[in-house]
Amino acid sequence: MKVAYSILKRFLPDLNDPVEKIAEILTSQGFVIESIIPASEIFSSNLTVATLVKRKTGILHDVCTVQMKERQYEIKCEKWGIPGIGKKVIMNLIGDSTSTQPLRNQRIPEKEEFFIELPAHIKAEEGELISPHIIGEDWVLDVEITANRGDCMSIIGLVREIAAGLDLEYQIPSHHFDVEDMISNFQVRIDDQDLCPLYSGRLAINFKIQPSPWWIVHELYLLGQRPINQVVDVTNLVMMETGQPLHAFNASAISDQKIVVRRAKKNESFITLDGIERKLTNTMLVIADAKRSVAIAGIMGGYESEVSPDTHEIFLEAAIFSGSQIRKTARELGLRTEASARFERGVDPGSVFYASQRALYLLKEIDPSIKILKDWVMSGEGVASEPEIEFASSWVEEIMNCHIPLEKMQKALTKLGFILLSQPNNPMVKVKVPSWRPDVQQPIDCAEEVGRIFGYHHIKSQIPSFPYDPGNPRKEFLWENVIRHYLRSKGLKECVSLSLTSQTNCDLLGIPETDLIRVLNPLSQDHVVLRPNLIISALDILKTNIARGRENFGFFEFGEVFSQAKDPVDNPYCEEWQLVIVLSGYSYPSYWQHLSQVDIFSLKGLAESLIELTGYPIQKVQWQSIGENPYFDPNLSFCGILDTGALVLRGGLIQKSICDAFSFWGEHYCLEVAWQKLLDQIKMNDFQLQETNRFPSIRRDISIVVNHDQTWKNIEGLVLKVASSHHIPMERVEIFDSYQGEHLPPGKKTFSYSIVFRSLQKTLTDNEVDEWVKIIKEAIKKEPEILLREELTGGF
Numbered sequence: 001m002k003v004a005y006s007i008l009k010r011f012l013p014d015l016n017d018p019v020e021k022i023a024e025i026l027t028s029q030g031f032v033i034e035s036i037i038p039a040s041e042i043f044s045s046n047l048t049v050a051t052l053v054k055r056k057t058g059i060l061h062d063v064c065t066v067q068m069k070e071r072q073y074e075i076k077c078e079k080w081g082i083p084g085i086g087k088k089v090i091m092n093l094i095g096d097s098t099s100t101q102p103l104r105n106q107r108i109p110e111k112e113e114f115f116i117e118l119p120a121h122i123k124a125e126e127g128e129l130i131s132p133h134i135i136g137e138d139w140v141l142d143v144e145i146t147a148n149r150g151d152c153m154s155i156i157g158l159v160r161e162i163a164a165g166l167d168l169e170y171q172i173p174s175h176h177f178d179v180e181d182m183i184s185n186f187q188v189r190i191d192d193q194d195l196c197p198l199y200s201g202r203l204a205i206n207f208k209i210q211p212s213p214w215w216i217v218h219e220l221y222l223l224g225q226r227p228i229n230q231v232v233d234v235t236n237l238v239m240m241e242t243g244q245p246l247h248a249f250n251a252s253a254i255s256d257q258k259i260v261v262r263r264a265k266k267n268e269s270f271i272t273l274d275g276i277e278r279k280l281t282n283t284m285l286v287i288a289d290a291k292r293s294v295a296i297a298g299i300m301g302g303y304e305s306e307v308s309p310d311t312h313e314i315f316l317e318a319a320i321f322s323g324s325q326i327r328k329t330a331r332e333l334g335l336r337t338e339a340s341a342r343f344e345r346g347v348d349p350g351s352v353f354y355a356s357q358r359a360l361y362l363l364k365e366i367d368p369s370i371k372i373l374k375d376w377v378m379s380g381e382g383v384a385s386e387p388e389i390e391f392a393s394s395w396v397e398e399i400m401n402c403h404i405p406l407e408k409m410q411k412a413l414t415k416l417g418f419i420l421l422s423q424p425n426n427p428m429v430k431v432k433v434p435s436w437r438p439d440v441q442q443p444i445d446c447a448e449e450v451g452r453i454f455g456y457h458h459i460k461s462q463i464p465s466f467p468y469d470p471g472n473p474r475k476e477f478l479w480e481n482v483i484r485h486y487l488r489s490k491g492l493k494e495c496v497s498l499s500l501t502s503q504t505n506c507d508l509l510g511i512p513e514t515d516l517i518r519v520l521n522p523l524s525q526d527h528v529v530l531r532p533n534l535i536i537s538a539l540d541i542l543k544t545n546i547a548r549g550r551e552n553f554g555f556f557e558f559g560e561v562f563s564q565a566k567d568p569v570d571n572p573y574c575e576e577w578q579l580v581i582v583l584s585g586y587s588y589p590s591y592w593q594h595l596s597q598v599d600i601f602s603l604k605g606l607a608e609s610l611i612e613l614t615g616y617p618i619q620k621v622q623w624q625s626i627g628e629n630p631y632f633d634p635n636l637s638f639c640g641i642l643d644t645g646a647l648v649l650r651g652g653l654i655q656k657s658i659c660d661a662f663s664f665w666g667e668h669y670c671l672e673v674a675w676q677k678l679l680d681q682i683k684m685n686d687f688q689l690q691e692t693n694r695f696p697s698i699r700r701d702i703s704i705v706v707n708h709d710q711t712w713k714n715i716e717g718l719v720l721k722v723a724s725s726h727h728i729p730m731e732r733v734e735i736f737d738s739y740q741g742e743h744l745p746p747g748k749k750t751f752s753y754s755i756v757f758r759s760l761q762k763t764l765t766d767n768e769v770d771e772w773v774k775i776i777k778e779a780i781k782k783e784p785e786i787l788l789r790e791e792l793t794g795g796f
Contacts, residue, residue: 001153004039004222005139011159011170019139025165029452031152032144039138040131042221047131049124050091052083066091068127078309088118090130116227119214140222150345151436154243164415164453173241175357177364179374184257186315188379191262195285196297198349198382199261199319202356203251203373204363207231207312213366225338231307231314234362236338243436244318244347244355245339247295251313253305256290259315259377261297268293271303272335284329285321298326298343299335318356320349320382328521348436349382384435391443393427399447402458412453413446476577476679479614480558483579486613490606492554492581497537499560500527505536508661510630517562517573530562534580535631535672539654539662542582546664552585554598558675579673581606581651584666600636603651603669607640610649610673614682616642619720623713626650631658631670648678697731697758698769703789704780708740708747715751715786722779728772729759750789 005019023033053072054065061076066089083089118124122133143158151157156172163170184203190196211217212233220227223240227233235246251257264270264280270293271277278296280286285297294305298321307314326343330336353376360372393406410420410429417434433440440446451459484494502525506516511532522528531537534557545553558579565574583598583606604623612618620643628634629650637652651671659665704715712735723730733755740749755776757769780786 001143001145001158002222002224003141003143003155003158004219005141006039007155007219007222008159008162011155011173012163012168013171014168015162015166017166019141021166022162023141025162026141026143026158028455028457029161029165030146031161034142034144037140037142039140039222042140047129048091049118049126049128049130050089051126052085052087052089055082055085083117088124088126090116090118116211116214116217122214138222145345147345148439150342151243151348153342153345154239155241157243157436160415160417164412167411167415173358175354175361177357177361177372180371182371182373183375184373184377186251186254186257186259186377188259188377189261190379191260192285193380195263195322195325196261196380197320198352198378198380199259199317200352200356200376200378201259201318202316202360202376203313204316204360204370205251205313205373206369206371207314208367208369209307209309209311210367216362229307230363230366231311234359234366235316238355238359238362239338239342242348242351242355242358243342244351245298245342246355246359247301247317247339248307249294249301249305249315249317250307250311251315252311254289254294254315255292258290259317260288260290261319261379262286262288264293270296272296272300273303273306274300275303278333278335281332284332285325287317296329296333296335297321299330299333299337299340316356316359318352320347320352320380324521346438349384350435352382385433385438386435387433387441388421388430389433389440389443389446390422390428390430391446393429395443396447396450399444400451400454400458401460401462404450404454404458408454409450412450415453416449418446418449475682476676479679479682480675482613483610484558486609487556487581490554491587492556495537495541495555495557497541497557497559498527499531499562501529501531501536501540502526503528505540506532509536509539509658511536515563517564531559532563533561533672534559534578535670538580538582538670539658542584542668543662543664546666551666552587554581554583556581576674577676579675581671581673583669598669600638600653600669603671604638607638607649607651607671607673611640611678614678616678616682619716623711626652631655642678642681644681646677646681647674648681649673691760693758693760695759695761695763697756698764698766699754699756700769700773701736701752701754702773702777702780703737703750703752705744705748705750705787705789705792707785708749710749710751710785712738712751712753715753718780718783719753719755719776722776723772726772726775728775729757729764730772731756731758752789 005022008022009015019036023036027033048068050066050068052064053067056063056065061078062082063074064077064082065072065074118130122130124130124133143152145152149157152161159170162168186201186203188199188201190199209229209231212220212227212230216230216233216237217227220233220237223237225236225240231248235248239245262285263282264284264286266282268280268286269277270280270286280293280296286293287295287297292304293302295301295317297319321343323344323346326340330340330344363370364372393404393409396409397404406427406429407424410424413429413431414420417436419432419434420429421432422428422430429446431446440449488494500519500522506529515532517530519528519530537557537559541555556579558577560575561578563574563576565572581603583602585598587596587598587602608618611621622641622643623638624641626632626634626637626639629637631654632650632652633655637650639647639650641647649671652669654668654670659668706715716733716735719733720730722728733753735751735753737752738749739752744750755773757764757772777788781788
């Protein structure tokens with residue numbers, strides 16, 4: 001936001017501080033001053049004085065002859081607003097083509113939009129630059145405005161801040177004028193109230209398009225704007241003054257005098273003021289008449305309804321549009337304007353009518369012959385949010401860590417436009433927030449405003465006291481750290497990826513559209529959907545690493561996944577915390593011929609270790625094959641189901657079709673853990689401490705023959721059940737071999753497992769252990785389709 005010191009003085013008559021002080025005040029109040037430049041640099045080379053000596057009337061343009069010292073030049077110009085013969089005019093030397101007879105090697109345009117008559121108070125000769133005569137001691141500040149301070153995208157907003165910082169009074173420009181006792185036939189309709197809460201307009205007639213007075217042209221140049229004609233210049237100046245964008249339509253170009261605020265039609269095209277035809281989508285908001293679109297709402301007007309030399313009536317628009325909608329449309333069209341920049345940040349609902357009044361007042365001042373109809377044409381309501389906030393003055397002092405007198409606290413807020421509702425001597429301060437400050441919603445926001453104006457330099461340099469409090473960390477956080485440390489100790493790297501993914505990735509994995517949650521305003525096509533699982537993120541990471549030549553690696557990630565809620569009572573969406581692990585290549589580097597490639601057993605072992613780390617009894621987990629599924633090879637995959645029936649993990653070899661779809665190769669294993677679901681089964685008090693067993697253990701091996709479809713889990717459960725029922729002090733049972741092939745009957749296989757016995761009270765004897773082994777074998781023999789290997793006929 002650019003503003004000149006001379007313009008600030010128009011609003012702040014008592015301003016006498018140097019421009020450096022203004023910059024210091026704004027900086028201390030949270031703004032960034034990008035630059036301070038002399039105003040003379042703006043007028044340094046482009047505005048020169050000439051004398052109009054001849055005018056020849058043409059069909060499309062007039063040809064004017066101007067005199068610059070000893071030379072004359074013919075220049076095509078618009079037919080309107082040309083001063084009388086002999087008048088001194090200001091020429092803009094920056095154009096699109098070079099004259100055949102350059103003056104001082106400057107570029108003279110073949111076509112001017114208009115001439116600006118040299119004001120009588122500027123004493124400049126032909127061919128002379130006017131900057132030394134018009135600037136004096138003036139400076140232009142370029143202020144960076146943050147996204148939450150849309151009110152300061154205006155001169156009045158910055159003036160308000162400066163007045164509060166320097167304790168000055170400021171003036172609001174005049175906006176009162178006489179109206180005609182006439183009513184217009186214009187009608188306004190809003191089809192989408194959410195995108196346009198308020199649309200208003202006013203009709204003014206009897207116009208004669210002409211150049212703006214010099215003071216407006218001068219200020220527009222200082223503000224970085226290009227003068228065009230008095231109507232466009234006034235709307236631009238008022239936008240810079242108030243922050244409220246305005247647009248003037250050629251009223252005669254509006255079909256049937258109807259204004260409709262609607263979404264663009266599918267495949268609709270529109271020519272904007274810059275002469276470019278733009279393709280619109282049905283997500284964009286347009287201003288239309290009875291037949292066609294006449295403007296892209298909040299961004300730019302249309303070529304066919306622009307104010308031209310033939311315009312005699314204007315319809316002046318002042319409206320409120322959705323900031324997010326304007327931002328999205330401007331980005332899609334690649335068309336960002338001064339108007340869109342203000343709507344994106346949010347405009348003040350309370351300034352809509354004032355800005356329109358101010359613009360009409362200026363137009364009436366320029367040409368008193370114009371007539372302004374008395375009625376407003378409008379639709380909708382611009383409801384301003386003006387919350388009331390109450391806070392204790394002592395609380396603000398505690399926040400600021402310094403003493404702030406109550407009257408200074410109240411004065412800081414009232415200078416910024418807050419209305420004091422409490423009594424002046426009441427330490428409980430109650431204020432009404434002005435409509436232009438939607439960023440102030442809570443007492444802490446008011447404390448910040450007081451601190452900005454009172455001065456952060458008053459805060460004492462004191463280290464705050466923080467009494468030690470170990471706190472009570474969440475169970476989830478504790479368990480995540482345990483798992484993180486374990487996985488890192490295994491050589492895995494932790495990854496953090498975005499929770500957004502592309503529609504293409506979802507299509508490659510065959511995820512139904514009904515399961516996806518779309519982002520309404522995506523940053524790019526790669527981030528249009530919230531990820532439905534962590535596998536989709538893991539595949540992207542895999543693709544990136546393989547493309548960069550990595551072969552042997554493993555990684556994991558904790559993250560949220562999103563889905564449609566099955567029972568959307570309060571929230572239609574569901575968030576779940578998950579863990580994904582990927583193993584690829586060899587477990588350890590090939591230092592010397594000892595290669596160990598990861599396989600399904602590496603992944604299964606890691607899954608069991610994770611369960612054991614949480615303290616959940618591994619015996620209560622049932623391992624099953626997944627079967628047909630969209631992610632893993634059905635012959636090399638598994639899932640873990642707790643005894644409560646909860647499916648807490650699944651994993652296996654990533655299907656080759658998925659590898660091909662994501663353009664990488666090789667065998668890669670992936671484990672997905674429903675971490676939140678697993679933690680819900682764990683209680684912190686499940687852990688019990690016990691004394692270390694000082695007595696030795698005794699191991700016995702047993703081999704059995706079973707059907708080929710029998711699982712080790714069933715055998716293990718049988719052994720544990722027998723041990724429990726006979727109170728056998730068994731420490732653990734674990735399989736160490738499985739065989740299927742020669743010397744075995746068809747459809748049979750063997751399991752060989754070890755049983756470790758240990759007592760907490762005494763040293764066990766061989767006789768005791770042999771008796772327990774006998775009990776276990778007898779129980780096994782009673783099971784159908786299970787034989788002890790030593791009893792197999794034919795020997796083995």
